[in-house]
Amino acid sequence: MQSLIVCPACDLVHRGDAENAPTDPGRLRCARCRAVLHGARGAHIDTAIALAISALVLFLLGNTYPLVEFHINGATRETSLLGAALGLYHAGHSALGLLVLLTTIAAPLAQILGLLYLLIPLRKNRRARRQSTVFRLIVQIRPWTFIEVFMLGAVVALVRLSAFAKVVPGIALACCGLLMMCLAALTSLTSPEQFWHWDARSRH
């Protein structure tokens, strides 16, 4: 039983040991449909915790400082990440505001906090309460984190506004850029295979 790998994309069964599979996911692909069979593995748990803490710091900075400043006729307006979501809400589009709130604030934050909640005890060979449920939710939330799209959207907004007035990118925009890279690295480091590999190892 342990020596079978089933392709998640076409259901083809492969003989092989998932635990000793290559650590680089690109090297283990389905023989029939070429889907990647295995998430990345081989990272150290401390690397993931360090990345999650950096992501949390960047997230907090990105939410406290203004994202963009806008100067016109001596007046200044600025907005933060949360302000962008609230702006839509005040404009009478609460569903859209909620969508922006969920994809740029709630999803990244839940992912970072959830991983820290699981990984810090796991590092000391302990298991957080409701570990499997929390990790399953993290994996479910992942595709709805849109920080990188938001970054590009901010660039588009800056270009459109710079035709009328002086626009200054804020500190938070730089933080969001770094957060985007941190989250991408964190997501690939904490693939389900990797997470359950750490879990299995801590039981020995």
Next chain:
Amino acid sequence: MNSVVTGRNLGLLLCLRCHCAVRALKVAHPRCPRCYAHLHMRKPHSLAVTTVLLILAAILYIPANLLPVMYTRTLVEDERDTIMSGVLVLLQSGSWPIAVLVFIASIVVPLLKILALAIVLYSAWRPSARHRQQRSELYRLVEYIGRWSMLDIYAISLLVTLVQIQSFATIAVGWGAGAFGAVVVLTMAAAHTFDERLLWDEKK
């Protein structure tokens, strides 16, 4: 009997959350022993749910492109922008790389997603052994690029927040933006509920 061995032939259920293969045919409501997710041979009602979501997305794609997404009110003029006219504004202001980017993210990608999902769904309704590989790859492409069409929504959220009453102009959000956001969410959900393995299943 086909020579290809699939998980279904062997009675193996695959957990799509953690890629753990489980033999649990006689169990009424099987769950993954590792991450406790519900297990199904195929995603339940995959074709029906995906079809409904896709039809809704295709219907909403029309108002999303015809209704204005943004109203700009200045002292001298009133302007209403649809997604396409927003692209043209960017093009006229001389920033053509950004204009191309927005055109691809907001007009090409959603249309491509709807068409690609329709092709993939059609071939899942009538499975054939031809072009399976290409269809699988088409589906993976849709899953990958889906989020990028949120670009314009984020740009609008920043514009509407920054440009408000006290300054020289006001920007209001139109219902086109709401429809557009719904298209993005619906197509992402449709890609999510589709079970790629249906493309590879042999006809009974």
